[in-house]
Every structure is written in structure tokens, then in C-alpha cells.
Amino acid sequence: MLVVQNGLHSDAVMTLGTEPVIIGSGPQATMALLDEGIAAQHVSIKPQPERAFLLQALAPDVVVNMVPLPSGESTIVTAPATLRLGPVSLHLGSDDILASSPETFTRAVEDIPTTKRKINPTLMIVGGMAAVLMLVVIQALSHSAPPARRTDMASVSHTPDPSAAQPVPQLVSDAELGHLVVRELTKNNLPELRVSASSGVIIIDGSLSAQEMKTFREVEKWFDASFGTQAVWVSNVSPAPAIAPVDVPIQAVWTGKNPNIVVHSQRYRVGTEIVTGLSLFEIRKHTVIMHKGLQPINFNY
Incomplete structure (x- = not known):
């Protein structure tokens, strides 16, 4: 697991x-x-x-x-x-794995008696005679039908089906759909939201301010218009309580191996507390995300 x-x-x-x-x-x-x-x-x-x-x-x-x-x-x-x-x-971790043995299915097939695997010759003869009789009846009916009726039937049979000409929409994989949603959220300055994609279901988690919620609703409209017919949007985003502005003088940001930031000449890695109640949550391209309690705070650089 x-x-x-x-x-x-x-x-x-x-x-x-x-x-x-x-x-x-x-x-x-x-x-x-x-x-x-x-x-x-x-x-x-x-x-x-x-x-x-x-x-x-x-x-x-x-x-x-x-x-x-x-x-x-x-x-x-x-x-x-x-x-x-x-x-x-x-x-x-580890969990119990149950797997069916192919030998079980092989033995099940081998246990079928040989007489039951063969096709009954009598059934073949009866089936052939029924097919010939059906062809004779169809030909008799076609010759007895009025010419005008045959013309109508021909015209109907050649009418193209409008539904057959409709293009089939191309489905997008879960990974590609998740990429598109993350890109749209980042473009709208909402990178702190968590996105998961599985079996055609997109789940969004996090909390936003009242102003950010308005922007988030626009992203939801974009998703419905673009992928509403092939994927489901599940929003677990809740309004965040208003908090006082936080001023953190970030002097440097390192996004390579062991990403960290420098504040007041002190280096901080992800998960460490900057000041009381304010911890470094994640470092992304052009964005540093901190948490004050459960409230995410973005710092752009």
C-alpha cells in the first residue's frame, strides 16, 4: 500500500x-x-x-x-x-494480495466433457434448413410488394443518420486532466488548493478568502464548460476566516534539492516554524506557501 x-x-x-x-x-x-x-x-x-x-x-x-x-x-x-x-x-506499506491462479481456470475448462464441446450434427441440419426456408419467404415477400412501396423503403434505407455524423469527443486521461486543472488554478493565483484526479473525478480541497472564492467560482464554470460531459468536479473548498496581514521578509528562496527559504539570515526548510503559529508548508515556482493554523498564506517572489 x-x-x-x-x-x-x-x-x-x-x-x-x-x-x-x-x-x-x-x-x-x-x-x-x-x-x-x-x-x-x-x-x-x-x-x-x-x-x-x-x-x-x-x-x-x-x-x-x-x-x-x-x-x-x-x-x-x-x-x-x-x-x-x-x-x-x-x-x-504491505497488504494482503489476493490473486486468482490461471491453473484454476485451466482445470475448469479441462473438466468439461468432450461430448459437450462438440456441436450436435442434428442441430446443424435443422439450423441449415431453417435458414433456407427463411430466405425463400423473404424473396416471396419482396416480389409481392408494390413497386411504390419498395421505392419508399429504398429511400428510407439510404437516408443518412444524423447522429452517426456527430464527432465523438476525445476523452482526457486523469493525469492530463489534473495537470489542466492545476494550471488553471495557478493562472488564477490559487496554487494553494490541493487537486486529486481518479476515475474521472476531480477533487479540490482547501480554504480561500471571500475574494478568492469568487475567482474559484469562475474556475468551476471553466471546468463545467470544458469537461463537464466527461468528468465530475467535487469541491471541498471552504471560506477561510479573515486574518490579519502577515509580513515575512523573505530574503532568498532555494527550489532545488532540499528546498528552503532565508528569513532574517536564518534558513528554514519545509515543515519548520518561521514564527509562533506560522510554518513553512510548501515551496513552488514563484510562490511560497505558509500555514497559520489551517489557513494557507501565499507569498509571491
Whole structure:
């Protein structure tokens, strides 16, 4: 079992089966993470016997149990284990896997008696005679019909079906749809909202000010007009209580490995408290997100 511990898909859970799982941000990923810094195919996880897993790094910035795993290399770990892909941390646990044995189905087929697999010759003869009789009746009816009626039937049969000419809308994958929603929210200065996409359902979590809620409603209208016929929009966004303005003099921002900010010549990493009640939640491109209690506060740089 995989549990996402932070980022856009915090608390998302995926049950592992017997097939390999690819985690990344691209359309080929089995589990899509849309956070900044996640490659299209970032890591491969293949279940092994005895609660073990074979991990292969498909991109840089993969850390397994606090040990970096270079791109292209593999390692075997036993659950529970911790993974970090760029800015996203995951917990790798184990659960019972039930799989049907192909031999069960093979034996079920082999148990069918040979006499039941063969086609009865008598049924074949009766079926053939019925088909010939049906053709004779159809020909007799067609010759006895008036010419005008046959013309009407021909004209109806050649009338094109308007519904057949309608183009079929092309469906968008969950990962691509999630990317589009995140991009639209970021374009409207709402990057602090969390987005998850699964089985054609888009779930939005977070809280916004009264002014931001107006902007969020416009994004909802955009989604309904663009994807309302093929996906479902679920909003868990609530109005945030008004808070006093917060002034944090950010002197520098580092978005590479181990992202951090500098305030009053002091370096702070994600998860640390800047001042009492104000903690650093996430660092994105051009945006630093802090939390005061449960209220997100954005600082653009």
C-alpha cells in the first residue's frame, strides 16, 4: 500500500497488486503526482515475495529510507519503507494480495466433457434448413410488394443518420486532466488548493478568502464548460476566516534539492516554524506557501 504524505495529493492511498507500478506525472504513470519536480516516470515499484519490493529509480532525486537512489539503479526494500520523490514523501506499506491462479481456470475448462464441446450434427441440419426456408419467404415477400412501396423503403434505407455524423469527443486521461486543472488554478493565483484526479473525478480541497472564492467560482464554470460531459468536479473548498496581514521578509528562496527559504539570515526548510503559529508548508515556482493554523498564506517572489 502506498500513502502520499504531503504535496498536492496528501493522504492519497493506492493498493499495490502483483503488477509493477510506475509513479510520475505523465499519462503513462500508474499513480499520477502533479507536484512540481515530479518526472513523467519517476520510480518503478514491483512487489516481491515476503513483503519485499523492487524499486528502480527512473529519474533523479529519489531517496529510499533516507538513502539516495541514483537514476537507473534498483534496490530491494522490505515494508514498511519511506520514499521521497523530489518534494513528495510516500509511505510504502504491505497488504494482503489476493490473486486468482490461471491453473484454476485451466482445470475448469479441462473438466468439461468432450461430448459437450462438440456441436450436435442434428442441430446443424435443422439450423441449415431453417435458414433456407427463411430466405425463400423473404424473396416471396419482396416480389409481392408494390413497386411504390419498395421505392419508399429504398429511400428510407439510404437516408443518412444524423447522429452517426456527430464527432465523438476525445476523452482526457486523469493525469492530463489534473495537470489542466492545476494550471488553471495557478493562472488564477490559487496554487494553494490541493487537486486529486481518479476515475474521472476531480477533487479540490482547501480554504480561500471571500475574494478568492469568487475567482474559484469562475474556475468551476471553466471546468463545467470544458469537461463537464466527461468528468465530475467535487469541491471541498471552504471560506477561510479573515486574518490579519502577515509580513515575512523573505530574503532568498532555494527550489532545488532540499528546498528552503532565508528569513532574517536564518534558513528554514519545509515543515519548520518561521514564527509562533506560522510554518513553512510548501515551496513552488514563484510562490511560497505558509500555514497559520489551517489557513494557507501565499507569498509571491
